[in-house]
Amino acid sequence: MKVRVNVVLKEGVLDPQGKAIGHALDVLGFHGLGEVRVGKTIEVDVPTENEEAAVAQGEAMARALLANLVIEDFSAEVVA
Incomplete structure (x- = not known):
């Protein structure tokens, strides 16, 4: 069975990668976007x-490994 674990930074933790992506999207003409946050997805059988x-x-x-519980939140779900 395949499990998807999504890991994201907790609210209030600075996300420089998200800031850089948000700025780049604005430069590309995607104006008026809200905050951009970056996370990671891990799929495991x-x-x-x-x-x-x-x-x-x-x-x-x-x-145990995939998330840094001090600064990250996670969720796990079964995927088809």
Whole structure:
């Protein structure tokens, strides 16, 4: 079963990469955009057919390695 873990910076944490992308989009003519934030997505095939177990494993991986819990939030979901 495939699990997708999305990791994003917590609110209030500066996102210089997002700022740079937001500026570049403005230069390219995409005016009036709000704040741009950058995150990462990790997809992992886990050896289970149980959705709850797959999500729990994705969350455990995020806590152990994939996310820096001091500055990042995460979510895990099963994908088709």
